[in-house]
Amino acid sequence: xxxxxxxxxxxxxxxxxxxxxxxxxxxxxxxxxxxxxxxxxxxxxxxxxxxxxxxxxxxxxxxxxxxxxxxxxxxxxxxxxxxxxxxxxxxxxxxxxxxxxxxxxxxxxxxxxxxxxxxxxxxxxxxxxxxxxxxxxxxxxxxxxxxxxxxxxxxxxxxxxxxxxxxxxxxxxxxxxxxxxxxxxxxxxxxxxxxxxxxxxxxxxxxxxxxxxxxxxxxxxxxxxxxxxxxxxxxxxxxxxxxxxxxxxxxxxxxxxxxxxxxxxxxxxxxxxxxxxxxxxxxxxxxxxxxxxxxxxxxxxxxxxxxxxxxxxxxxxxx
Amino acid sequence: xxxxxxxxxxxxxxxxxxxxxxxxxxxxxxxxxxxxxxxxxxxxxxxxxxxxxxxxxxxxxxxxxxxxxxxxxxxxxxxxxxxxxxxxxxxxxxxxxxxxxxxxxxxxxxxxxxxxxxxxxxxxxxxxxxxxxxxxxxxxxxxxxxxxxxxxxxxxxxxxxxxxxxxxxxxxxxxxxxxxxx
Numbered sequence: 253x254x255x256x257x258x259x260x261x262x263x264x265x266x267x268x269x270x271x272x273x274x275x276x277x278x279x280x281x282x283x284x285x286x287x288x289x290x291x292x293x294x295x296x297x298x299x300x301x302x303x304x305x306x307x308x309x310x311x312x313x314x315x316x317x318x319x320x321x322x323x324x325x326x327x328x329x330x331x332x333x334x335x336x337x338x339x340x341x342x343x344x345x346x347x348x349x350x351x352x353x354x355x356x357x358x359x360x361x362x363x364x365x366x367x368x369x370x371x372x373x374x375x376x377x378x379x380x381x382x383x384x385x386x387x388x389x390x391x392x393x394x395x396x397x398x399x400x401x402x403x404x405x406x407x408x409x410x411x412x413x414x415x416x417x418x419x420x421x422x423x424x425x426x427x428x429x430x431x432x433x434x435x436x437x438x439x440x441x442x443x444x445x446x447x448x449x450x451x452x453x454x455x456x457x458x459x460x461x462x463x464x465x466x467x468x469x470x471x472x473x474x475x476x477x478x479x480x481x482x483x484x485x486x487x488x489x490x491x492x493x494x495x496x497x498x499x500x501x502x503x504x505x506x507x508x509x510x511x512x513x514x515x516x517x518x519x520x521x522x523x524x525x526x527x528x529x530x531x532x533x534x535x536x537x538x539x540x541x542x543x544x545x546x547x548x549x550x551x552x553x554x555x556x557x558x559x560x561x562x563x564x565x566x567x568x569x570x571x
Numbered sequence: 572x573x574x575x576x577x578x579x580x581x582x583x584x585x586x587x588x589x590x591x592x593x594x595x596x597x598x599x600x601x602x603x604x605x606x607x608x609x610x611x612x613x614x615x616x617x618x619x620x621x622x623x624x625x626x627x628x629x630x631x632x633x634x635x636x637x638x639x640x641x642x643x644x645x646x647x648x649x650x651x652x653x654x655x656x657x658x659x660x661x662x663x664x665x666x667x668x669x670x671x672x673x674x675x676x677x678x679x680x681x682x683x684x685x686x687x688x689x690x691x692x693x694x695x696x697x698x699x700x701x702x703x704x705x706x707x708x709x710x711x712x713x714x715x716x717x718x719x720x721x722x723x724x725x726x727x728x729x730x731x732x733x734x735x736x737x738x739x740x741x742x743x744x745x746x747x748x749x750x751x752x753x
Contacts, residue, residue, distance in 0.1 A: 274577055301595025308589035311581055328577030333584065349596050396620055397611050401601050403624070408609065417752045 273370075276460050277330030281337055283451035283460075284506060288341060290434050290444035295345035295402065299440045302347050303340040310336025310356040317365040331370050335359050338378045338506055341441025342499060342546075344398035351392055355381045375553045376510040382546045399437050406435040411497040413542045415489050423493065431496035442502040452505030461509045464521035469504045470495060472529015480537050488537055499545035500532070507545070513553040515560035524559050528552045614726060617751035621733075632742075639732060653725055 292299050314332035318325045326332070339359050343352065362384070363377030364370060386393050395410035402408070407425055414422040426436065432445035442448070455461035473494050480488040494500060499507070508514060508528050515524050528548050535544025552559075607623040625631035626639075640653075733750070737743035744750045 297595050297599035298601050301592050301599065303592075304588040304595060305592030308585040308587075308592060311585035312589070315582075315585075325578055327581040327585075328575075330577070330581070333581065346601050349592075396609075397618070400609050400611055401603050403604075403608050408622075409620075413752075418749065 273329045273331070277334045279458060279460050280455060280506065281330070281334055283455045284337065284341065284441060284448075286450055287444045287447035287502075288337075288441045290447050291341065291345075291440040291442075294404075294434065294443070295440060299345040301349075302343055302345055302352055302440060303337065305349060305352045306340035306343070306356055307333050307336035309353050310339070310360050313357050313360040314365065317361055321365075323369070326369060329370070331364075332360055335364070335377050339381050341502065342378070342382055342439045344393070344395055345440050346398045346401075347392060351385060351389060355385050357381075358384045371512050373512050374556070375550055376507055376513045378510075379507060379546050379550050379553075383550055386541075386546065395437055395439070402437075404435075404437070406430065408437055410437050410542070411493060412536060415493065416536070416542050419487070420489050423489070426493065426497075428492045428496060431492070436497055438498065439502075442499050443497075445496050445501050448501040448505060452501070455505065455509075461505060462514075462521055464518060465509050465514055465525040466504045468522040468525030469508050469529045470500075472526035473500060473504075473533055474529075476530045476533035477537075480533065494533060494536065498536075498543040503528070503532075503545040503549060508549050508552075513556055515556055517560060517562070520559045520562050523562065524552055524556060527555070527559075612729070616747070617753040619729075619750045620752070634736075638736075653728060 288303070292303075311327050311332045314327050315325060318327070336356050336359070339355055340352070343355075359377045359381030363375060363380030364373045367373045391397060394413070396408075396413060399408065399410075407423070409422065411423050411426060411431070430436065432449075434444035434447075436443050452461065452466060456463045456466065474491045477489070477491040477494040481490040504525075508525060515521050531548035531551055532544040535541050535548055541547060606627075609625075610621045610623050612619040612621065622631070626634050627636060733743075734745055737745050
């Protein structure tokens with residue numbers, strides 16, 4: 253056999269807007285700050301504990317892994333910290349410390365490092381951590397149980413759980429404005445819709461996040477929820493609940509848009525986003541899980557390489 | 572900016588946050604309020620969320636404490652956990668041994684066997700430990716019910732109390748699936 257010259261091609265992300273990875277990661281952390289602050293105000297010191305522990309252990313795990321694989325330390329690029337932060341935002345404030353530490357281990361090591369580090373990961377690392385914890389310790393993610401000792405002056409029922417178990421009548425009292433302004437129970441960083449939207453729009457304007465994915469995702473949610481609602485308005489909730497409760501907004505701006513696990517071409521981005529939206533509602537309405545966001549994104553992450561192949565053919569020659 | 576500066580920032584951030592995390596977890600656990608806000612009962616039939624505060628507060632359903640906490644209205648034990656009398660597993664059994672209720676004191680020789688109690692004390696029927704509550708209590712003495720003195724197990728007590736009030740008020744869940752969540 254003759255000697256072949258091989259080109260070494262690295263994985264996504266390829267998108268380059270001139271700024272460094274570090275800058276990008278810190279900008280995303282900046283963008284979630286408002287929603288995060290709202291969560292801390294709402295849940296107090298225990299929420300700070302979860303966030304601090306999550307961010308720090310995510311960094312430690314990555315550092316340890318860097319040392320074990322004797323690579324140059326990558327924690328400086330802020331991605332480990334970002335992973336820890338996003339992960340913490342999806343947890344209830346009463347998450348036990350061991351679950352947080354295990355979770356960041358799964359996120360960083362299993363979600364990212366074993367694939368060769370950032371860029372090689374086929375799934376969003378945060379969601380790998382979430383999914384494994386949600387399957388292993390389902391009860392920890394029962395927000396009604398987790399928040400049992402918190403008192404609020406609004407309906408203290410996790411909206412999606414109430415919807416699933418007791419039907420629409422149990423959450424009638426929730427309005428869109430209430431939901432968006434954080435008058436709902438849920439995870440530390442995912443209940444303050446206005447803050448999440450503001451952060452998302454900021455990232456989109458700065459070019460750190462692709463609007464195509466966020467918008468098509470939200471549209472996917474809206475349309476699918478609307479179809480269900482029109483088919484049977486007594487059983488299914490309308491788009492408002494689905495858009496503004498659970499992990500929807502957080503997922504649309506900060507999870508589905510993760511570089512390495514999402515497409516880069518225009519049409520694929522739209523398909524990718526919409527597919528996650530549709531899948532989320534399917535899981536919520538007919539699946540067993542209360543919130544489908546985590547599994548929907550992971551599932552479509554899996555299809556990402558195929559989706560990303562859909563692109564215009566180069567003109568004039570066979571490919 | 573160079574890489575090592577980023578690296579230093581990350582390490583410092585991690586160490587500080589780690590300490591903050593430990594302090595938060597160690598010093599500020601979420602407090603359990605004295606009067607429960609909400610209670611989650613876990614059982615084979617799926618968990619039940621009970622909005623304790625909402626049931627008892629005026630802004631909620633305004634039910635008085637003693638409608639549910641029905642014993643010894645004038646002392647603190649009236650707010651005992653239902654489960655202390657209505658055992659979760661099986662109806663309360665009469666203690667087998669005198670010692671479950673009595674501690675021996677200076678009047679008593681330490682190794683006195685139970686049977687021996689009868690040697691000095693006049694005992695009930697046949698000098699045995701009582702077998703039903705009724706051997707000591709008149710059924711009417713407790714609650715004035717005049718019913719069997721066998722105590723409801725906790726799930727039965729809950730079902731009886733929760734559901735009958737909901738029925739009486741024509742409000743609140745009556746069907747299994749409205750309380751129980753699998």
